[in-house]
Amino acid sequence: MPDATTPASDDILRVEDLKVHFPVMQGVVIQKQVATVKAVDGISFTLKRGETLGLVGESGCGKSTTGLAVLRMLPPTEGRIVFEGEDIAGHDEERMRGIRKRMQMVYQDPYGSLNPRMRVRDIVGEPLEVHGLGDDRRALRERVSALIAMVGLLPDMADRYPHEFSGGQRQRIGIARAMALEPSLIICDEAVSALDVSIQAQVVNLFMELQQRLGLTYIFIAHDLAVVRHISDRIAVMYLGKIVEIATRDELYRDPLHPYTQALLAAIPIPDPELEATRPQQIISGEVPSALRPPPGCRFHPRCPHAMDVCKTTEPPLKGRPGGRAVACHLHP
Ligand code: SF4
DSSP, X not given: OXXXXXXXXXEEEEEEEEEEEEEEEEOSSSOEEEEEEEEEEEEEEEEETTOEEEEEOSTTXXXXXXHHHHTTSSOOSEEEEEETTEEOTTOOHHHHHHHHTTEEEEOSOHHHHSOTTSOHHHHHHHHHHHTTXXXXXXXXXXXXXXXXXXXXXXXXXGGSOXXXXXXXXXXXXXXXXXXXXXXXXXXXXXXXXTSOHHHHXXXXXXXXXXXHHHTOEEEEEESSHHHHHTTOSEEEEEETTEEEEEEEHHHXXXXXXXXXXXXXXXXXXXXXXXXXXHSOOOOOOSOOXXXXXXXXXXXXXXXXXXXXXXXXXXXXXXEEOTTSOEEOOTTOO
């Protein structure tokens, strides 16, 4: 398993000081900017080929915005996104066209992202057609059949419509579609969060099988640490637009350093009801503050049980530690 440091040689993706800010406009005839939402506010991480990075945090922390910015479906405000050696942060649509084949997204809601009026065969084959790879109809048909088989669906399912499938099967269709162009990086945005726990495990196993077989690299976005545990090599925890802790999976679960990571871990239910009833509760109080007006100092300080005076005024930097992990907290200078 790779450590949390950032060796450059086999990096497939390097994100440096990425910011995604949105202007808040006011006025009917003449609009002027009255504020800025700093959805992602200066994050850096790297990803090695074949690795899975879990990106975790509560809703509104900027994890999905990060995914969309990496795919350049949202324009970054600042920073570098170096994908397969090329900084794509400033690329226009024309230059992104070829690169998009190599980066794909799998969404949370497979039903919402699949056209209900298209047969599965056409849904899976559409990216090939869009990229001009569908002219040889026989080859297209064979490729689509192979993709459908690869995600564990039966051949006769190719001619059915999305509403005829269960949630887990629909997610398999979404995965087959994402694989059509043989991408090297897949961003899974809450890709299993809406599924029942037993189905979640099957779909996570499918992601892992495909990763082994095809050498894929994943960013696996989720709002809770239970979902990413099985699949991630490293995990980055985000809070209000910042990464607050990044570590290998085993380190993070064994010895979480940031109070927010500790609280997220404490929120995972233990399957044994007796143990669950007796373990100490560590609930994070309050809501995530608005990214429009993040608290000064450490952004987590209004909710942190360990907050000190310095936390209210001075933002802790994300500091590397021996072993390659990094944490942003005054308790770990
Ligand atoms: Fe808590 Fe202070 Fe650490 Fe922030 S810097 S997480 S407020 S102890």
